Amino acid sequence: MLNMNGISKVYQTEMVQTHALRDFDLQVNEGEFIAVTGPSGSGKTTFLNIAGVLEPFTQGQYLLDGVDIGKLNDNQRADIRNQKIGYIFQGFNLIPDLNLYENVEVPLRYRGIKAAERKRRIESSLEQVGLASRAKHLPQQLSGGQQQRVAIARALAGKPRFLLADEPTGNLDSLMARQVMELLEQINRDGATIVMVTHDPELARRAPRNIQVVDGQIADFSLYQGNPAAVVGA
Amino acid sequence: MFFHYVDLSWRSLKRTPMVSLLMVIAIAVGIGITMTSLSVYHMMSADPIPSKSTQLHHVQLQTMDDGRDWWSDDNMPYQVTYPDAINLLNADLPYRRTAMIAAGFAVHVDDSDMKPFLERARVANADLFSMFNLEFIYGSAWTRNDEDSQASVVVISQSLNDTLFQGENSVGKTINLDGMTVRIVGVIKDWPTYVKYYDLNNGAFRDPEHIFLPFSLIAPNEIITWGNSNGWKAENVRGFQDKLKSEQFWVQFWVDLPTDEDELAYGQFLMSYMAEQQKLGRFARKELDFALRDVKQMMVYREVVNEDNKILVMLSFMFLAVCLANILGLLLAKFLRRAPEVGVRRALGASKTQVFIQHLVEVGLLGVIGGILGIFIAQAGLWGMRKSNDAYTVIADMDLTMLLSAPAIAVSVCILAGLYPAWLVCRTTPATYLKSQ
Numbered sequence: 001m002l003n004m005n006g007i008s009k010v011y012q013t014e015m016v017q018t019h020a021l022r023d024f025d026l027q028v029n030e031g032e033f034i035a036v037t038g039p040s041g042s043g044k045t046t047f048l049n050i051a052g053v054l055e056p057f058t059q060g061q062y063l064l065d066g067v068d069i070g071k072l073n074d075n076q077r078a079d080i081r082n083q084k085i086g087y088i089f090q091g092f093n094l095i096p097d098l099n100l101y102e103n104v105e106v107p108l109r110y111r112g113i114k115a116a117e118r119k120r121r122i123e124s125s126l127e128q129v130g131l132a133s134r135a136k137h138l139p140q141q142l143s144g145g146q147q148q149r150v151a152i153a154r155a156l157a158g159k160p161r162f163l164l165a166d167e168p169t170g171n172l173d174s175l176m177a178r179q180v181m182e183l184l185e186q187i188n189r190d191g192a193t194i195v196m197v198t199h200d201p202e203l204a205r206r207a208p209r210n211i212q213v214v215d216g217q218i219a220d221f222s223l224y225q226g227n228p229a230a231v232v233g234a
Numbered sequence: 235m236f237f238h239y240v241d242l243s244w245r246s247l248k249r250t251p252m253v254s255l256l257m258v259i260a261i262a263v264g265i266g267i268t269m270t271s272l273s274v275y276h277m278m279s280a281d282p283i284p285s286k287s288t289q290l291h292h293v294q295l296q297t298m299d300d301g302r303d304w305w306s307d308d309n310m311p312y313q314v315t316y317p318d319a320i321n322l323l324n325a326d327l328p329y330r331r332t333a334m335i336a337a338g339f340a341v342h343v344d345d346s347d348m349k350p351f352l353e354r355a356r357v358a359n360a361d362l363f364s365m366f367n368l369e370f371i372y373g374s375a376w377t378r379n380d381e382d383s384q385a386s387v388v389v390i391s392q393s394l395n396d397t398l399f400q401g402e403n404s405v406g407k408t409i410n411l412d413g414m415t416v417r418i419v420g421v422i423k424d425w426p427t428y429v430k431y432y433d434l435n436n437g438a439f440r441d442p443e444h445i446f447l448p449f450s451l452i453a454p455n456e457i458i459t460w461g462n463s464n465g466w467k468a469e470n471v472r473g474f475q476d477k478l479k480s481e482q483f484w485v486q487f488w489v490d491l492p493t494d495e496d497e498l499a500y501g502q503f504l505m506s507y508m509a510e511q512q513k514l515g516r517f518a519r520k521e522l523d524f525a526l527r528d529v530k531q532m533m534v535y536r537e538v539v540n541e542d543n544k545i546l547v548m549l550s551f552m553f554l555a556v557c558l559a560n561i562l563g564l565l566l567a568k569f570l571r572r573a574p575e576v577g578v579r580r581a582l583g584a585s586k587t588q589v590f591i592q593h594l595v596e597v598g599l600l601g602v603i604g605g606i607l608g609i610f611i612a613q614a615g616l617w618g619m620r621k622s623n624d625a626y627t628v629i630a631d632m633d634l635t636m637l638l639s640a641p642a643i644a645v646s647v648c649i650l651a652g653l654y655p656a657w658l659v660c661r662t663t664p665a666t667y668l669k670s671q
Contacts, residue, residue: 054581054665075585081664082583089668093578097245109238110583154582166668 001162001193002028002051007060009046009216020046021216024060028195030161033188035207036197043216044197045166051195052085052164053077065161082110086155086192088184090167092147094139094154100126101135104154111158125153129183145176152183163187165196169203181206235588236595243596250568254600257564261604264557265644266611271543271550273616273636277629278439278539282429283367286490287529290365291497293322293487295508296523297516298466307535310525311464312435313483316452321511322487323359323449327503330365330490333449334358336433336461339411341445343398353394355411355445356433357457362446363389363422365490366432373405373420380419381450388416391444395421411445414455422446428628431529433486434536435462439629452478459484481516491526501526558651561600565655569593576659577667589660597652598645605644609637 007024010017020043028034038044049055050062053069062069065084072080087093094103101122108118126132129149131142139147148168155163165184169177181203188194196207204210212219247254281287294310295318304311314322319333335357342350360375362368372395376387388409395404404418425442451457456474463477463484471480491497501524508522527535576589584592612632619630632640 049665049668052581054668055663075587078580078583078585078588081581087581087668091668093574093581093668095575095578097249106579107582109235110579110585110588112235158583 001030003063005061007057010058019216030193033194033207034209035204036211037204038213042213044213048164048166048197053081082107084162086158086160086163088151088155088165088168090170092151094147094150096139099136099138100150104157107158121157125157129153145172148180163192163194239592239595243599246596253564253568257561257600258604260557260560261644262607262611264554265605265608265640268550268554269612269640270615271546273632274630275543275547276636282427282431289490289492290529291489291491291526292532294525299518302466311483314485314487315481316478316485319485319487330361332359332362332488334486335459337457338460342410353445354443356443357447357449357452359449368422370420370422372403376419376448381448384450384454386416387419389420389446391422391424393424394444438538558647562651565652569655569659573662574667576662577664580664586660590656593656594649594652597648601645601648602641605641608644609640
């Protein structure tokens with residue numbers, strides 16, 4: 001599904017050169033649920049942005065579902081984001097002027113899906129996150145946890161094969177965080193590949209596979225590897 | 235997707251009402267002022283008779299002796315003498331033609347309830363009506379026989395017919411013009427022009443006349459001109475018959491020359507006519523000269539649209555450019571403030587082109603609103619011009635072309651102003667704002 005070989009990312013200013021990722025190698029198979037942990041500034045979000053085709057990398061090769069991302073132009077990258085990837089952000093990133101229905105509709109419109117099909121998908125994904133009855137509400141009328149569920153519905157509506165979550169529970173209390181995590185686990189069981197960046201070791205332990213990023217490299221690939229059921233049950 | 239963009243644009247405008255209002259006002263004021271001056275310019279410079287403007291030709295003859303100067307650009311008198319007009323009318327040529335002068339009369343009818351009133355008139359030949367596409371609603375033009383027999387006949391306009399006869403068919407009835415009783419032979423629709431291109435000697439933007447008399451009535455009825463009479467040499471003009479024989483210029487002459495060949499042939503005729511007149515002691519000059527100008531050339535020659543009008547239009551466009559610069563600044567601030575949302579949209583699959591178009595639709599919507607408001611401001615400006623100066627009564631108006639142009643220009647300038655901000659915001663790297671939202 002995801003294959004990164006020797007990926008490096010350098011941020012260059014006039015005075016400073018920052019190596020956010022260096023020789024980053026990672027393979028993610030179809031249907032995996034991976035938690036990415038690491039200290040602040042270690043390169044987790046940079047990795048997630050590159051994995052999500054949100055920003056270019058400096059060196060290396062990145063294959064997503066067999067497509068060489070480094071060779072795509074901007075429009076092709078937009079298409080990949082739209083059709084293959086779903087995003088869940090720490091800050092939810094809902095558009096404040098749009099109600100829940102319209103927020104979920106955004107990626108579907110860019111994909112050119114017809115209105116009837118859009119409606120079906122939106123209602124289905126809002127149903128899945130338990131917010132179908134609040135479709136006409138604006139994001140600011142919801143709690144943080146509900147907003148994050150809308151963001152998940154938005155990601156799900158496009159039926160992505162690859163879901164990226166950047167600190168999806170970072171702005172939520174523990175109860176909300178657990179609900180969101182359970183939702184992600186359900187989505188994974190339904191077949192989506194999930195890569196989740198988190199600071200929370202407890203959440204990380206619930207993922208079947210963990211990687212730790214330190215100084216732009218994978219430091220310990222097998223720290224939390226083991227029986228997923230055992231980890232979840234722990 | 236376009237209507238979705240329009241919907242998003244409308245929401246965006248409502249989200250920042252003050253900034254939106256400022257931009258709309260800037261556009262509306264810029265468009266209002268520009269359209270005011272442009273409408274006047276458009277009305278002044280528009281072709282008043284598109285179907286005929288290249289074939290109707292105004293005749294000028296250089297009849298002055300050598301050493302005499304005229305104040306025209308080409309030293310050519312604007313009008314012709316009465317003898318020349320009569321000779322050109324009598325020439326055996328297949329072209330429709332008319333001599334004409336401006337005149338005026340006290341009009342009265344045999345109705346004690348109606349007071350006499352002054353009305354301007356045009357004294358011309360019967361070809362005038364067909365040459366200048368004047369349309370009859372009752373009767374017809376007078377005949378050549380009427381001209382030859384100096385019959386007291388008249389054609390009046392629909393407006394005058396409404397005033398005098400309440401719109402009834404008045405053909406055969408008589409009216410009195412000063413002391414002359416004339417029989418109505420035809421009623422035409424009001425001359426549909428706002429530029430008196432056929433007689434630019436006394437103001438280009440006055441109402442066309444409502445009374446038309448045969449040119450052959452000038453001599454027997456001693457009809458005096460209400461237009462310009464210009465002399466260039468000392469002559470003993472003691473009465474009307476002396477004026478008819480004099481070298482004074484007071485008659486306009488138009489000829490209908492459908493093709494370039496006709497124009498060439500008529501030019502050759504004029505040269506031979508002048509050479510003939512020279513033998514009779516007139517045109518005492520080494521080089522004979524004439525001018526044949528079609529309607530549009532005549533309007534340029536007589537500077538119907540003068541330099542002041544052009545400068546005014548330029549200044550108004552410069553003002554619009556200032557408005558444009560303000561809008562550009564406001565758009566930059568507004569769009570860049572929205573970069574985080576654009577980042578989200580880009581992350582969710584919007585291409586740069588889609589983001590670019592979405593923002594251009596928004597500035598286009600601003601342009602439409604500003605343009606419509608600008609039309610009202612322009613209408614107010616034109617109303618002010620009409621009230622301030624009689625010369626603008628007819629031309630300070632917006633026709634359909636200008637009404638449609640206003641939003642079109644507004645949208646165009648807004649899109650022009652929005653290009654850079656839209657381009658800047660569409661280049662937003664998706665990842666930049668996602669974490670910071």
